[in-house]
Amino acid sequence: AAMISSLDESVGRILGTLDELGIAERTIVVFTSDNGGVGGYIREGLIGARDVTDNAPLRHGKGSYYEGGIRVPCIVRWPGVVAGGSASGENTIHVDLYPTLLAAAHAPAPRQELDGESLIRLLHDPAASLPRDAVFHHFP
Numbered sequence: 001a002a003m004i005s006s007l008d009e010s011v012g013r014i015l016g017t018l019d020e021l022g023i024a025e026r027t028i029v030v031f032t033s034d035n036g037g038v039g040g041y042i043r044e045g046l047i048g049a050r051d052v053t054d055n056a057p058l059r060h061g062k063g064s065y066y067e068g069g070i071r072v073p074c075i076v077r078w079p080g081v082v083a084g085g086s087a088s089g090e091n092t093i094h095v096d097l098y099p100t101l102l103a104a105a106h107a108p109a110p111r112q113e114l115d116g117e118s119l120i121r122l123l124h125d126p127a128a129s130l131p132r133d134a135v136f137h138h139f140p
Helices: 003-022 094-106 119-126
Strands: 029-032 076-079
Touching: 003 029, 029 094, 094 119
Parallel strands: none
Antiparallel strands: 029 076
16 A cells, blocks of 8 residues: 555656746657566465465466456546546556557657557547457566
């Protein structure tokens, strides 16, 4: 609870600073995280597991293929583009951020092929879909 409170306070300070600088309306803010918390294993009946956190109601945690190990928040604040309170169930992955920010900045794409897909259409319309069949994860 203390970490959530601290995070909330810190995000508030960032947004407040953007307001003070007069650039909030032309700044994209992206909040995301890594691949799930460590935990949920004891709840799943794994003997000898040591949970630090629990990703309930998601199954398992970091290092697993279940949602508790791969599902993370991705919150985007982009005034005039992303409607407040909107949400999408489309699967995305961190490599989508680079092509998305390139497109948002109207910057030229590099010559190499990018692994991610631009999320621009999804940010404009949460009901939109991305042109791919799957998102792949690798756990060595």
